[in-house]
Amino acid sequence: MRTIVAQDVVSASKFNRFHLLVFLWCFYAIGFDGFDIAMYGVGLPWMMEEWNLxxxxxxxxxxxxxxxxxxGAxxxxPVADKFGRKNVIIICMFLFSAFTLAAGLSPNITMFTIMRFIAAIGMGGLMxxxxxxxxEYSPKKQRALLVGAIYIGYALGGILASxxxxxxxPQTDWRVLYYIGAIPLLTIPFFIKQFPESLSYYLARQQVGKVVEILNKVKPDGNFSEKDDYQLHTALKDGKGFPVKKLFTNKRAFTTIAFWIAIFCTMMMAYGLNTWLPKIMQSSGFSLTSSLSFNIMLCVGQIAGTLIGGYLAGKIGYRKVLVSLYLMGVVTFIALSITTNVALVYFLIFLGGASTVGAMNLGNPYITEFYxxxxxxxxxxxAQAIGRIGSILAPTLIAxxxxxxxxxxxxxxxxxxxSILAVLGYLLVQEKYGSFDKVVEENGMNEEFIEGENKRIIQS
Structure with a gap:
């Protein structure tokens, strides 16, 4: 009987159609998340005029x-870690698409705010x-790039909204943004059929057949069967207990707080810019159309920061890239406040996108893999929930x-x-207490991994 560590099989796998399917669905879902978040800022000038806000x-x-x-976050x-991440994503997609449509149909600002709040619960749980x-389903060697790349969908959603x-x-009404935001409601049945549930969810519930089905898609030449030993007792033990409490055990408490500080600051910047950039540029003398073009440049910067940063993170590590991006942000935002050259403003907005949402997109997989x-x-x-406090404060503080x-x-x-506080947050992360899985050796029949301080061999 072979002993199989299911998650390590995924880490050692080579990118194939199964990984692509997971990637495309995550890309799609987060793309509409980005669209839904950006569309409020995009439609805001017309909304303020119509409702005299x-x-x-x-x-x-x-x-x-x-x-x-x-x-939502x-x-x-925590509900997802107990009852299935796929199940929660389905709930989230329904909430943000159905109630985004309802927000677009709202007759007044009070009803709009209520519908938008419920839709936001879905957006908060989705990401x-x-x-x-x-x-979980990314090969280790491409993980930084793949997890970062799904956020290109987030930026493209923002570009589409702009x-x-x-x-x-201008030819219709600001509500058209909210009608388009309801499209995921129509695709939920396809998502249910095609998207896989978490391996850790199946292992904790001893659903060996599901684990075997997924692993044979992840590694088609693995010939996995229900006769193999998948260490179900370990998965069952790991799945017990209150998930939130575990964030502060095994010397993870200090790093958890450091992550929260970094994400709090990042979301202050990201959502402050998303909400107010078009209006700030309009108030600075640009036309409304030109102001929205700055929003597109911000999104392009987010894509570039994510892709280039994801590639570099795979080479030199997440933390060095993150610290560099935030330091670049410090210089960028000071320069934006004093420059008058239009071409330079566009370039600085581009850098601003890379050093805010671009950095956030890299920070998220770094945080996820730590645990x-x-x-x-x-x-x-x-981490996202604490960050949302920053995102809540930012629009009102800038106003x-x-x-x-x-x-x-x-x-x-x-x-x-x-930006400076985010740098300090990531510098305080204690990586030695993380659960990063690293491929040490891959040679024919043997694949060797280290996860934290525990060394394991998989015979395949």
Whole structure:
């Protein structure tokens, strides 16, 4: 009888159609997540005009939505580690698509805010579960790039929202953004049929047949069968206990707090920019169409930061890349507050995208992989939930800054402070207590791994 460590088989696997299927569904789901988040800022100028909203009122509505995302991350991430990540993603897709449609149909700002809040609960639970499953099903050698690349969907969703705002909304209505955001509702049946559940979920429930089915897709020449030993007793033991408590055991508490600080600061910057960038640029003298083009440049920067950073993270490690991106952000945001050259402003906005959402996209798989597999959704979910506090505060804080009458571009300088704090957060991470799996040797029939301090051999 062979002894099989299922997750390590995935780590040693070569990218194939199964990995591509997981990637494309995560890319799609996070793409609409990015679209849903960006469309509020894109449609905001027209919404403010139609409902006669002040800057403070608009900022408050944005913050309520982000509070819903925090609730979703806090509640749905631990639930996923217990009851299945695929199941929770289905719930999340339904919530954010159905209630996004309802928000677009709302007759007033009160109803809009309620519908947007419920949709945001789904958005808050979606991301940590997609990240966890993509991390779990990615080959180790391509993991940094693959997990980072699903966030290209996030940026493309933002670009799509901006293009619709530039060319379709002026001809129709801002509500068209919310109608398009309901498309995932139609694709849920296909997702249910095609997307796999977490291996750790099946192992903890002793569903060997499901594990064998997945492993034979992951590694078609592995010839896995139900007669193999999948160490179910270990999976059952690891699955017991309250997931949140485990974030602070085995010397993980200090790093957990460090992650929370970094994500809090990152989301302050990311959501502050997403919500207010078009309005800040419009107030600085640019036309509304030009202001939305800056939003597109921000998204392009997010894609470049994610792809280049993901490649470099696979070579030199996540932390060095993350620290470099945030330091670049400090310089970028200070420069944005004082420059007047239009071409330079576009370039700096590009760098701003790379050093905020681009950095966040790399930080998420770094955080996820730090934790043991059985609590990865919880670890990512709670980091996201704490980060949502920053995202909640940012739109209102920037609104308060803008109503003082200062030069709108000076708001950019305030982003330098959270950039510095994010650097400190990642520098304080104690990697030696993480559960990163590293391929040590791969030679024909033997594949050797180290996970944390435990060495294991898989005979395949």
């Amino acid at each position: 002040s800057a403070l009122q608009a900022g408050a509505v944005g913050s309520y939505s982000l509070f819903g995302m925090m609730v 806090l509640v749905l991430a 940590p579960n997609c990240i966890s499953l993509m991390t 293009l619709i705002g530039m060319y379709l909304v 043991p597999r059985e609590i990865r959704a919880t670890g990512m979910g709670y 308060m800054l803008l109503v003082t009458g200062i030069d709108p571009k000076m708001a950019f300088a305030t982003f330098a402070v959270p």
